[in-house]
Amino acid sequence: MNLTSRTVLNTFAIVGFCVAANAAEAPPRLWEVTGKNEQGVTGKFYILPVTHNGLAAEHDDYFYRTVVPIAMQADLFLHESSGMLPADAPACPIPFADTTENREILGKAHADVARALLNIIPPAAAMPGDTENDRLQAREASRIFAHSLTRDLSEYGLIIAMGSYLTKTQESHPERLPKADAGYASRPEIARYIAYRRQKDGKKANASIDEKYDLVNAYCGLGKDRPRYLQRWLALLDPTKFAPPSKNELVRMDEGFVDAVRDKQLNGVLVDALAGYGDAPIVCDRNDKWLAKMKQNLGGGIRFYALGMAHVFQPAPNDKKRCDGLLLRLEKTGFTISVVK
Template sequence: MRFLRIFILLGILSFPAQGIAQTLSNQFSDAAPPRLWKVQKKNADGPVTTFYFLGATHLGLSVEYDAYFNRVVLPAFATADILLYEGANGREPEHKPDCDPAVLTADGRAFLASARQTVEQVYFNAQEAIHGEQLRAGIDDRTTAEQRRRAAQVFIAGLDEFDLREIYLLYGQVMLDFNGAAAPAGTGQVSRGQVANELRRSRPGLPVRDVDSLYGVHRAYCSAGPERIQFLRSALQAKNSAGDDYLHQVPALEREFVDILSRNKPASGTAPKQFDQLNVLDGAFLCGRNKEWERDILRLDDGKVHFYVLGLKHLFPVDHDGVHCAGLLADLQAVGMTPQIVE
């Protein structure tokens, strides 16, 4: 099973959309600028191939479900022949990347060892909760707690740090589902979840494809050098993604979403602190993946309408902390395609 439970919020590493209590602020619901671009490509001997690029988050902020979404995004999506987005469960089989722990600093390796114990306990607790539910349903696998503990140890010992974060988020959510979590007061109305999933539900028969290859995000992580450990550290040091900390940051995230669209580039320091500390990984997770996506887009020449939903920061220039890239829209323009904003 592929535990793809990491997502990218505005192009920044974030938390899983399905694990968030759906109580999000709506204070910017009429203020978000246009965020859908259209590109058409025609070869001399081929049909016109159309691409839409929708800048989004993987939270489904209420600000994304505004008048522009209803007036522009939905009609454009109605013409799509295929939906493509991050986290749609991979594509072609490929060799699983090797995240060599020797690349990490001594501090990073020490944190990894400690994190492995933490993740093992979370995984074991979730498995015990599931086991209890099975017993109540009349299903008994005849295993002892000691056997189940040993199985958890063996499983977690075989994971690299990228997999550890996915397991931590996934099984942390399992425990949240069992125990429940109260949403903090005053956080606003209910959201429908991330836009890509909402679009997918609206046309259940439409073909869907992941923008990343099967281990594309994993490979990007492994290539990010010693600082990649911040990715795991951020998950283990923050509260669960349905907790007060995240939900109270939603208004700030909505402001950042509007600001990026207004400026056509990210502004440093606007995101919550734990997200800003991950900017050092943008070279791998933003710039590197953009180049892979660009190569895929340039190969497409099938006369169909391809509708992409991407983390917003992938579309615009990145220039900070030694990380520099022009963004996917500029990259496509540089090779002769002309993205036009859809008003």
């Protein structure tokens, strides 16, 4: 298995975390869904709305005492994932428009991903008699190796790779992550934490709710917005420049999460945090597919879905472009939604 493969598999690894003492207390937020599909099959499943930030408000007593045990007992755990290695992500059918700006964005994207990989490659073991020149040559060999592994990645392959390098850095080299203040510590994303716990306990039934090419197709469907989307996500995920939120920003995001759970609706705080998720290919088109799967798979064992809040809840009141969230759509089709206390 090559280094890229090992790095991607380490996406499921976990790092230590601390819960901020001043984090807002979130309401219960695991929904049990019961009902009958068009074929007359009855069943139930669970939906947990999550952020992709690992907020302190998500890592609370309710999560560990109520959510985790149910997730561990589920027959199948599903979350958002590309389900592919970086090298497997195909190129978009239509390339970027050939402009100077787009060429610069793509060139920088490849350089940044190669640099992030180089940052996690262990240095070559020192040998007796090694000189400074020997060490420089070994590092140059590592740089060339990192470049060779990333130079042919597609646009979406670059995003997958950068996300896996951030997780690997959080796991193995937390000291390499810049800190906004002395009190900040990385916390794992909730969906990745559950997947890790289940895998660690021998529960192999973890899967992506997305089909293999759904996410890359959604990305390719962004059209002229694709270069900016690529630029934004690589900047957010880059472990060599990872800028954790300030203490005030963390508190604000926690409060926005609590308000969204209470109202079952996104708000201005989370819309800012989830910028880029309002595009129809990223949210609405995938919701259509997920809703059909949820209904189709009733009766096939208990399923637990950990899905982004932009998919689960209603859009912010001033967002006229977005579609209804999954909870409301399930209620409209006759399912009973009840929160697990």
